[in-house]
Amino acid sequence: MSGKVHVTTKINGEEVEFLCEPRQTILEILRDQLNLTGTKEGCSNGNCGACSILLNGKVVDSCLVMALEVDGQELTTIEGIASAKGLHPLQQKFLEHAALQCGICTPGFIVAAKALLDSEPNPSEERIRLYLAGNLCRCTGYDKIVRAVQDAAAVMQKA
Amino acid sequence: MNAFDFAAPKSVDEVLALLKGRNGEVALLAGGSDLIAQLKEGRRKIQLMVDVKKIPELTALKFDAKSGLTIGSAVSCSSIYHHADVQKHYPALVDGTSLIGSVQIQNRASIGGNFCNASPAADSPPAVIVLGGVCQIAGPKGRREIPAEQFFKGPGKNALESGEILVSIHLPAPKAQSGAFSLRFIPRNEMDIAVANAAAYVELSADHKTIVTARIAIGAVAPTPLLVTAAGSALSDKTISEEVIEAAAAASRAAAKPISDMRGTIEQRIHLAGVLTKRAINGAILRAKE
Numbered sequence: 001m002s003g004k005v006h007v008t009t010k011i012n013g014e015e016v017e018f019l020c021e022p023r024q025t026i027l028e029i030l031r032d033q034l035n036l037t038g039t040k041e042g043c044s045n046g047n048c049g050a051c052s053i054l055l056n057g058k059v060v061d062s063c064l065v066m067a068l069e070v071d072g073q074e075l076t077t078i079e080g081i082a083s084a085k086g087l088h089p090l091q092q093k094f095l096e097h098a099a100l101q102c103g104i105c106t107p108g109f110i111v112a113a114k115a116l117l118d119s120e121p122n123p124s125e126e127r128i129r130l131y132l133a134g135n136l137c138r139c140t141g142y143d144k145i146v147r148a149v150q151d152a153a154a155v156m157q158k159a
Numbered sequence: 160m161n162a163f164d165f166a167a168p169k170s171v172d173e174v175l176a177l178l179k180g181r182n183g184e185v186a187l188l189a190g191g192s193d194l195i196a197q198l199k200e201g202r203r204k205i206q207l208m209v210d211v212k213k214i215p216e217l218t219a220l221k222f223d224a225k226s227g228l229t230i231g232s233a234v235s236c237s238s239i240y241h242h243a244d245v246q247k248h249y250p251a252l253v254d255g256t257s258l259i260g261s262v263q264i265q266n267r268a269s270i271g272g273n274f275c276n277a278s279p280a281a282d283s284p285p286a287v288i289v290l291g292g293v294c295q296i297a298g299p300k301g302r303r304e305i306p307a308e309q310f311f312k313g314p315g316k317n318a319l320e321s322g323e324i325l326v327s328i329h330l331p332a333p334k335a336q337s338g339a340f341s342l343r344f345i346p347r348n349e350m351d352i353a354v355a356n357a358a359a360y361v362e363l364s365a366d367h368k369t370i371v372t373a374r375i376a377i378g379a380v381a382p383t384p385l386l387v388t389a390a391g392s393a394l395s396d397k398t399i400s401e402e403v404i405e406a407a408a409a410a411s412r413a414a415a416k417p418i419s420d421m422r423g424t425i426e427q428r429i430h431l432a433g434v435l436t437k438r439a440i441n442g443a444i445l446r447a448k449e
Contacts, residue, residue, distance in 0.1 A: 001418045045200075046263070052263055058237070059436055060266050064191050066188065066191065066208070112262070131262055132263075
């Protein structure tokens with residue numbers, strides 16, 4: 001049953017092909033096969049958001065997406081957030097605000113926060129906290145993360 | 160996860176053909192937020208996963224002012240609550256679908272999955288039930304429809320028979336002077352499972368003083384979401400007052416048959432069924448007046 005299947009997708013703007021088993025999630029493929037280890041595995045059941053990626057621009061938990069589902073779709077991972085010019089404002093502001101300690105949750109937070117700012121450039125603090133409720137951090141207590149997102153939003157609006 | 164095959168058919172007929180004679184070992188994949196977690200935990204073992212998101216009928220969301228709203232069963236929660244017609248005509252559906260999990264989950268989890276998973280505490284059914292939702296089902300014997308409140312048969316059990324799939328959920332066209340509201344109680348601010356939930360639908364008289372007709376539904380207080388007809392009757396043809404709203408709340412408390420578990424006790428849930436019923440009615444009346 002179920003040999004390997006060929007998938008063609010776009011990851012961070014580049015066309016990517018891989019072989020996978022139907023039972024594999026895209027998180028497994030990203031980390032173990034494509035060496036895109038910036039996306040982290042946390043709970044692996046959709047509670048912690050550490051594995052957040054953008055699927056066709058929408059933030060999703062990659063642990064709950066089958067690899068075969070992304071055939072013909074577009075993905076963005078944390079590796080695709082910075083540009084040739086440098087860090088994304090969210091990444092810069094996470095550094096400046098020290099909005100991380102152990103760092104495992106950080107890629108997921110940045111990807112989710114990017115999805116928020118892409119659709120809502122000037123969110124309230126309450127909105128940021130609600131939108132990021134699917135990303136858990138057990139170190140910082142969230143305040144620094146929220147301030148980093150607010151600061152990044154301000155910088156991006158000026159740009 | 161055990162090994163399985165994968166198919167992504169493009170029509171309802173193709174899905175039905177795949178389901179034929181393969182009872183219990185095929186799983187339909189929409190958002191995957193329940194299914195993939197269940198497979199990882201070993202709570203389900205399957206031989207075939209069928210991604211239903213390539214089927215236009217299951218992924219369409221269509222509104223018509225005369226015929227109402229048809230939501231394909233695989234439409235995600237965020238596609239529902241971001242839809243301008245849903246926001247304008249069915250705000251209770253926005254209430255129900257925006258409560259489910261995180262944004263990450265809402266971008267994947269489908270309303271059909273929320274129904275088929277049949278959790279007693281599911282967030283979307285009370286709103287759909289009070290709005291007069293109908294489940295549109297396809298199977299080997301053809302198509303059939305059942306009222307949303309009849310879709311739930313017990314925790315994790317739905318009304319689908321062998322070989323059947325939930326194609327879509329239909330809501331009737333919105334009526335003048337009507338409003339609906341859905342809410343839940345959780346001890347946190349978000350990302351939680353309802354201790355209890357409730358939804359109300361009211362149609363008011365032209366002068367907004369009388370409730371012409373009403374429907375009340377409650378959840379997480381019985382093995383299935385419940386349409387509380389006695390609560391609706393307590394409000395229908397009555398002048399709006401605290402007394403009639405309290406009578407409806409009493410009917411919800413009487414209908415609630417909850418269990419005690421880690422989320423709440425029997426007493427708390429019965430109390431909440433009443434409180435949430437009142438809040439849902441007041442919210443629905445406010446919206447009907449808008």
